[in-house]
Amino acid sequence: MEERRHLQTRGGNPPLTTLGLIDPDRLALFRYSIVTWIDKDGFPFSVATDFILSENGEILLKKPSVPATMTGSRVGVLFNHITGIPTGGYTDRRYMLVWGTVSEDKGFLKLRPEEVSEWDEKILPFDKLCGAAVPQGKKYLESLQPSIDA
Amino acid sequence: MNAPDWVKDVFDRYLICEFTSIDNGKPVTFPLLFFYDNPPPKFAVTSSILFSRKIEHMKKNPKVSLLFSNPEGSGIEKHVVLVQGVAKCDDSDLDHGWERYLPMWRKKEPYIDGFLAAREQFAWFWKRIVVEVEPKKILAWKNGDTSKPAEAIHL
Numbered sequence: 001m002e003e004r005r006h007l008q009t010r011g012g013n014p015p016l017t018t019l020g021l022i023d024p025d026r027l028a029l030f031r032y033s034i035v036t037w038i039d040k041d042g043f044p045f046s047v048a049t050d051f052i053l054s055e056n057g058e059i060l061l062k063k064p065s066v067p068a069t070m071t072g073s074r075v076g077v078l079f080n081h082i083t084g085i086p087t088g089g090y091t092d093r094r095y096m097l098v099w100g101t102v103s104e105d106k107g108f109l110k111l112r113p114e115e116v117s118e119w120d121e122k123i124l125p126f127d128k129l130c131g132a133a134v135p136q137g138k139k140y141l142e143s144l145q146p147s148i149d150a
Numbered sequence: 151m152n153a154p155d156w157v158k159d160v161f162d163r164y165l166i167c168e169f170t171s172i173d174n175g176k177p178v179t180f181p182l183l184f185f186y187d188n189p190p191p192k193f194a195v196t197s198s199i200l201f202s203r204k205i206e207h208m209k210k211n212p213k214v215s216l217l218f219s220n221p222e223g224s225g226i227e228k229h230v231v232l233v234q235g236v237a238k239c240d241d242s243d244l245d246h247g248w249e250r251y252l253p254m255w256r257k258k259e260p261y262i263d264g265f266l267a268a269r270e271q272f273a274w275f276w277k278r279i280v281v282e283v284e285p286k287k288i289l290a291w292k293n294g295d296t297s298k299p300a301e302a303i304h305l
Contacts, residue, residue: 046177048294065298075177080168080220082222090165090222095180130198136203137198
C-alpha cells in the first residue's frame with residue numbers, strides 16, 4: 001500500500017470542531033485507530049486502540065497502557081481499513097489520518113482534530129491518484145539531478 | 151532476535167504495517183506493505199517517487215516506527231507489535247533496486263504481476279525507493295490488548 005492522499009485540510013487556530021473537519025459518517029466506517037506521537041527518545045511511538053464517536057461528534061480514544069506522554073502534545077491518529085482477500089493482498093482501501101492534540105476526558109483520550117488527510121479508492125481510483133501525484137514525482141527526480149549530473 | 155513465535159508470525163504473515171516518519175516534529179503514518187528479512191532482523195518498504203514525501207522526511211530524520219496491528223488477510227490471530235528503528239533510503243537505482251523484494255511482494259499481492267505488465271503505463275509508479283529499517287526497539291502486545299503492558303523483545 002502506498003502513501004495516498006486526495007484530501008488535505010489544514011486547521012487554523014483555534015482548532016476546528018470535529019464535525020467541522022471530519023465527516024463522522026465516514027469516520028464511523030473504521031473499526032479502530034492508531035495513535036502516534038514522538039516519544040522522549042525522538043522515535044515515533046504508535047499504539048492501536050479502539051475509539052468511539054460521542055453524540056457531540058467528539059472522537060474518544062480508549063486509553064492504552066503506555067505512558068501518557070502524548071497527552072497535550074501533537075499526535076497523529078490513523079483510521080485505516082483494509083480487507084484481506086483469500087488470494088492474498090487486500091481491497092477496499094481507505095484511510096483517514098487526523099492530526100491534533102489529545103486530553104484526558106472521563107477515562108478516554110479526547111482528540112481535538114486540527115488537520116486531516118485521507119484517501120478512499122472508491123472516491124479517487126488509484127490511476128487518478130497517480131496522475132495527481134506526478135508533481136511530487138517530478139520534484140523528487142529533480143532533487144536527484146545534481147548527483148546524476150556530477 | 152530473541153522473540154516468541156507469535157511475534158515472528160506477525161512479521162512473517164501480516165500484509166501491512168502502519169509506518170511512521172517524522173515531518174518537522176509531526177508524526178506522519180500511512181499503511182504500507184512491508185518486507186521482513188532475518189537474520190539479522192531487517193524491515194523494508196518501497197515507495198514510488200509519486201508518493202515520496204515520506205522519503206524526504208526520512209532523509210531529514212531517519213527515526214521511524216512500524217506498527218503491526220492489522221491481521222486482515224494474514225490467517226493468524228491479532229497481535230500488536232511496535233518496531234522503532236533507523237531508516238536508510240536507497241534511491242540509487244529507482245528502476246531496478248526494489249526488484250530484489252519482488253518475490254516477497256508477489257507472495258503478499260499475487261496480482262502485482264498484472265500491474266507489472268502495465269509497467270510502461272504506470273512508469274513513475276515503478277520508479278521506487280527502497281527503505282530498509284534497522285530495528286532498535288521492539289514492543290509487543292499479545293492478543294492485541296494494548297490496555298496491558300507491552301512485552302519488550304530483545305534484539
